[in-house]
Amino acid sequence: MREAVKTLRLLQMGMLVSIVLYAGVGEAIGRTPGGANPSLSYAFTTIGVAIVGVIFVVRRTLVLRSAQSLVAHPDDSLSLQHWRNGYIVTYALCEALALFGLVLRFTGFGFQQGLPFYVGGFVLLFFFGPREPVSS
Secondary structure, three states: OHHHHHHHHHHHHHHHHHHHHHHHHHHHHOOOOOOOOHHHHHHHHHHHHHHHHHHHHHHHHHHHHHHHHHHHOOOOHHHHHHHHHHHHHHHHHHHHHHHHHHHHHHOOOOHHHHHHHHHHHHHHHHHOOOOOOOOO
16 A cells, blocks of 8 residues: 555656646747637636546545545455556546646647646646545
């Protein structure tokens, strides 16, 4: 269990660094010439809200249920796998949210339009750090 938490924590830190790099790369390369299509921003915002909802559903269905099972049976490898996979899916969704900011930046939007996606992905990824299941 401790090894899984350590691995997930390393994955989380690497993804947090990558989100900061997305913001840096987006700012360094800058926007492409041409007008930005506002409907793309609306679409990404809608999809971003849906992703946040999916993150909470994944946490509730995979991570929390598996954590309860691991408290009762710490040696259950299937529950451990579900618990670990739930965290990985959560982290991938947070990363996707941050990538929307980078895509917006490359398609002609300013840093301010991409910033909510960077911040949202970073905060959610930071907030959902791996915790070893304990009885409540």
